[in-house]
Amino acid sequence: MAPSREALLEACASGDRAALQNLYAMTAPQLFGLALGILRSRDLAEDVVQDSFVLVWRHARSFDPGRGTAMAWLGRIVRNQCFDALRRRGREAPLDQTFLETWEDPAPSPADLAALSRDAQRLRGCLDQLEDSPRQSLLLAYYQGLTFEEVAGRLKAPLGTVKSWIRRSLIRLKGCMEP
Amino acid sequence: MNYQHPELRERLAAEYALGTLRGLARRRFERVLAADPGLRDQVQAWELRLNLLAESAPAVAPPPRVWQRIEQRLGPAPARAGVLSRWWNSLGFWRGAGLLAMAATAALVLYIAAAPAPQPGTNYVAVLIDAEKNPILVARFDAESRELRVRDLRPVATDPAHSRELWIVPAGGTPKSLGLVEDNKTKTVTLSADQAAAVEKAILAISREDPGGSKSGAPGEVLFTGPVVPSL
Numbered sequence: 568m569a570p571s572r573e574a575l576l577e578a579c580a581s582g583d584r585a586a587l588q589n590l591y592a593m594t595a596p597q598l599f600g601l602a603l604g605i606l607r608s609r610d611l612a613e614d615v616v617q618d619s620f621v622l623v624w625r626h627a628r629s630f631d632p633g634r635g636t637a638m639a640w641l642g643r644i645v646r647n648q649c650f651d652a653l654r655r656r657g658r659e660a661p662l663d664q665t666f667l668e669t670w671e672d673p674a675p676s677p678a679d680l681a682a683l684s685r686d687a688q689r690l691r692g693c694l695d696q697l698e699d700s701p702r703q704s705l706l707l708a709y710y711q712g713l714t715f716e717e718v719a720g721r722l723k724a725p726l727g728t729v730k731s732w733i734r735r736s737l738i739r740l741k742g743c744m745e746p
Numbered sequence: 747m748n749y750q751h752p753e754l755r756e757r758l759a760a761e762y763a764l765g766t767l768r769g770l771a772r773r774r775f776e777r778v779l780a781a782d783p784g785l786r787d788q789v790q791a792w793e794l795r796l797n798l799l800a801e802s803a804p805a806v807a808p809p810p811r812v813w814q815r816i817e818q819r820l821g822p823a824p825a826r827a828g829v830l831s832r833w834w835n836s837l838g839f840w841r842g843a844g845l846l847a848m849a850a851t852a853a854l855v856l857y858i859a860a861a862p863a864p865q866p867g868t869n870y871v872a873v874l875i876d877a878e879k880n881p882i883l884v885a886r887f888d889a890e891s892r893e894l895r896v897r898d899l900r901p902v903a904t905d906p907a908h909s910r911e912l913w914i915v916p917a918g919g920t921p922k923s924l925g926l927v928e929d930n931k932t933k934t935v936t937l938s939a940d941q942a943a944a945v946e947k948a949i950l951a952i953s954r955e956d957p958g959g960s961k962s963g964a965p966g967e968v969l970f971t972g973p974v975v976p977s978l
Contacts, residue, residue, distance in 0.1 A: 596805035618901035635794030642800025
């Protein structure tokens with residue numbers, strides 16, 4: 568059986584470069600997809616994935632499997648790098664509008680769902696309990712890095728409504744995820 | 747804004763993690779975060795919760811050059827790395843996982859000064875900070891070889907429209923260029939005997955210049971500066 572992402576991260580912490588390469592092979596496509604969704608620029612997304620894995624290597628020791636999954640830890644680094652990259656460009660607005668048109672909620676199929684970690688399946692279950700528009704708002708903010716204003720524009724909903732959709736969804740998610 | 751209010755803290759932590767907190771509000775929140783470990787914990791919990799969604803992100807294979815560049819940047823595998831690279835790697839802690847690298851510079855200097863130095867008494871360090879006192883680059887000088895090494899504490903976005911130029915300013919003297927510093931690469935330069943002798947009271951600086959560096963011989967816009975101090 569292939570080693571888990573968690574085990575690979577722990578091996579990275581002890582200086583195992585081959586583990587980093589395995590981890591990259593296992594996770595880079597999704598992390599690149601994540602960065603592309605937010606940045607809508609291949610160049611920028613490549614830079615972010617590159618920077619992120621350098622950080623992963625250097626910070627592997629700070630990964631604590633008791634606090635979250637390896638993939639969430641990786642996603643956290645990549646998304647934070649994305650927001651830093653947007654900020655460094657001196658603009659917060661996303662770049663290529665054509666990505667916007669083609670985006671779909673990457674809701675996993677039943678087969679994909681089974682491949683998710685237990686925690687991720689649980690989050691998906693909690694998301695399913697939300698109503699459509701609040702859920703969609705949250706997913707647009709997560710996968711596309713949209714601001715409240717951009718989500719409102721996208722869903723043609725009032726800004727105040729979108730804010731309360733997202734804020735209430737976050738509170739409900741936390742309640743649902745708590746043990 | 748009252749950052750002590752529990753509901754507001756939780757809401758901002760969640761919105762920061764989701765990314766909907768942007769622009770000035772995000773920056774302001776990051777400054778609060780830097781001094782508030784409890785809030786940092788809340789943010790991290792939210793980040794680890796929301797990023798469970800990363801598992802269902804659409805998979806898009808990155809081109810092979812991405813991994814090649816990662817390997818290039820990490821250099822030779824650590825089994826063969828010497829004391830110096832371990833020392834550099836130990837600084838990784840300060841880069842912050844894309845977040846909160848705004849550690850107090852004084853603490854960083856102490857941390858570096860406390861790191862084991864292979865030749866006590868002959869090494870110097872400098873942390874170059876920006877106008878908001880965020881540490882940006884770190885420099886290390888070996889008095890014996892007269893080699894000065896400078897590198898970014900965090901990956902920086904490359905900016906093809908400008909060059910970054912390194913300067914040394916001896917106490918009471920004028921800035922002298924030490925050449926260009928490429929983004930995300932360690933810059934190594936050998937100081938002259940005179941510069942090396944005066945290094946202890948000198949200041950290092952990075953300026954932003956037109957591509958190729960300063961034509962006038964004087965720095966353009968100074969971005970980062972830091973005094974050179976002896977390490978233990």
